[in-house]
Amino acid sequence: MNDQEHDDLIDRVATALDVPEPSPLFWDHFPGRVRAAVQAAPAGARLGWWNRRAVLIALSASVAVAVASWTYVRNTSDTNDAPPAVIVVNGAPVDDWSDLDAESGWAIVTSVAESAGVEGLREAGFGVAPGGADAAIEDLTDAERAELMLLLRAEMKGDDAGGL
Amino acid sequence: MPIKIAQLSRSLEWGGATPGTARVIDAPGSTDLADADDRVIVAAFQAGHEAAFDVIVGRHQRHVYQICYRFVNNHEDAADLAQDVFVRAYRGLRKFKGDAALGTWLYRVAVNTSLNKVAIKRPVMEPLDAAPRVETRGEHPDAALMRGEDAVRVRNAIKRLPPRQRATLVLRMYRELPHEEIAAILGSSVGAVKANFFHALANLRKQLSK
Numbered sequence: 001m002n003d004q005e006h007d008d009l010i011d012r013v014a015t016a017l018d019v020p021e022p023s024p025l026f027w028d029h030f031p032g033r034v035r036a037a038v039q040a041a042p043a044g045a046r047l048g049w050w051n052r053r054a055v056l057i058a059l060s061a062s063v064a065v066a067v068a069s070w071t072y073v074r075n076t077s078d079t080n081d082a083p084p085a086v087i088v089v090n091g092a093p094v095d096d097w098s099d100l101d102a103e104s105g106w107a108i109v110t111s112v113a114e115s116a117g118v119e120g121l122r123e124a125g126f127g128v129a130p131g132g133a134d135a136a137i138e139d140l141t142d143a144e145r146a147e148l149m150l151l152l153r154a155e156m157k158g159d160d161a162g163g164l
Numbered sequence: 165m166p167i168k169i170a171q172l173s174r175s176l177e178w179g180g181a182t183p184g185t186a187r188v189i190d191a192p193g194s195t196d197l198a199d200a201d202d203r204v205i206v207a208a209f210q211a212g213h214e215a216a217f218d219v220i221v222g223r224h225q226r227h228v229y230q231i232c233y234r235f236v237n238n239h240e241d242a243a244d245l246a247q248d249v250f251v252r253a254y255r256g257l258r259k260f261k262g263d264a265a266l267g268t269w270l271y272r273v274a275v276n277t278s279l280n281k282v283a284i285k286r287p288v289m290e291p292l293d294a295a296p297r298v299e300t301r302g303e304h305p306d307a308a309l310m311r312g313e314d315a316v317r318v319r320n321a322i323k324r325l326p327p328r329q330r331a332t333l334v335l336r337m338y339r340e341l342p343h344e345e346i347a348a349i350l351g352s353s354v355g356a357v358k359a360n361f362f363h364a365l366a367n368l369r370k371q372l373s374k
Contacts, residue, residue, distance in 0.1 A: 001369060009365055010337075012372075015311065016318035017337050019233045026243070030229075031221040033243075034250040038217075041251055 198222075202266040210258055217257070221250055224267060228274045234334045235278035237319055245281055249274045264348055271349045275335065279327045289320045321371040328352075329364035336361050 001009070140148065197208060198219055205223075208216035228249050233242035253273050260269060322330060328350070335346045336357075343361075347354045 001365070005369070006365070009369055009372075012314060012318050013322070013333065013337055013368065016315040016322065017234050017334065018315070019230045020239075022229070022239055022243075027225060030225050030243075030246070031218045034221050034225075034247055034254075035218065037247050037251050038254045041255075 203262055206257065206260060206262065206266055210260075217254055220253070220257075220266070224270050225250075227267065228270055231271060231274045231334065231338060232278050234338065235282055235330075241281075245278055246274070248281075249277045252277060268345060268348050271335070272351070275331050275349060279331060282323075282330075283327065289323065317372060318368070321368050324371060325364055325367055328356075329360045329367065332357055332360040333364040333368075 197205060197213075197216060200208075200219075202220075202223075205216045205219050209220065225246065229242055229246040232245035232249065233239070236242050236245060249270070253270055256273070260266075264272075322333065325333065331350060332346060335341050335349060336343075341349075343354045343357045347357045350357065352360075
């Protein structure tokens with residue numbers, strides 16, 4: 001394209017892109033039209049950053065509460081649906097304790113428990129407060145204590161099988 | 165009601181003026197905001213003076229409308245687009261830091277809004293027998309008609325250009341904006357603007373010679 005062709009094309013484009021002048025009334029009314037459009041814009045579009053943040057925080061809080069509620073309900077439901085622990089233990093006793101006996105932690109607990117008398121433990125400050133939940137242990141029969149021991153062993157073994 | 169610089173200064177002080185607006189506080193207290201510099205008006209708007217936005221609209225409405233018109237080629241769509249541009253500008257102006265001139269920023273909003281509009285809308289080609297929209301310049305009616313038809317052909321060819329080339333051509337033909345300002349508006353380099361303008365003309369020439 002030589003200079004003359006270039007200039008001709010520019011002229012044609014300039015003519016084609018010529019913009020006719022609207023009525024003077026249009027310019028008079030246009031700012032009012034824009035103002036009305038701004039006011040009519042969705043409220044969300046006019047929120048400042050702090051409002052958006054507030055909305056996000058409120059939304060996050062709602063989600064957190066919903067999740068917590070759902071988790072609580074689910075856990076409660078699971079607990080209620082689970083059969084009593086004693087029955088489960090009786091129905092499906094843990095039959096392999098060999099690896100538990102090999103546990104060094106359990107060996108320490110066992111040796112301490114075997115050597116320590118009740119009076120000695122009380123003097124050492126391990127006494128059971130009257131009315132405390134753990135006081136109930138002292139009221140268990142031998143069979144119940146044996147059952148409790150099975151439960152504790154199963155728990156320490158990390159065996160949550162069968163919905164303990 | 166005109167807003168005085170003195171009032172503006174007080175409101176800026178209440179709103180905790182930033183260092184950039186300290187100049188405003190020191191300004192003489194007798195000038196109407198309507199006569200004030202764009203930066204002063206923007207500062208007033210950012211300080212909470214809604215009326216300052218009316219001044220901005222009044223000052224830039226013609227340029228914004230004319231840019232929009234060049235993309236849509238009819239008054240109704242151009243008026244709607246220009247309105248949309250100012251609504252977007254209203255939302256964005258509070259974050260406007262003044263890195264570019266207000267006019268440049270508004271042109272950028274106008275070009276982006278227009279390109280979005282033409283991108284989602286299938287280009288409607290004008291029929292050649294559409295009423296010629298050219299000044300007769302005292303010439304023979306036949307000549308005016310031919311010029312009108314040629315203008316329609318050129319506009320249809322412009323509609324087929326890729327968006328960047330189209331935007332560059334519109335801005336270059338509009339008040340003969342320098343390449344540097346077009347680059348600032350389009351957010352590209354001066355080299356890219358020159359290349360786009362060159363390709364736009366080459367494409368136009370190719371289409372018009374068919």
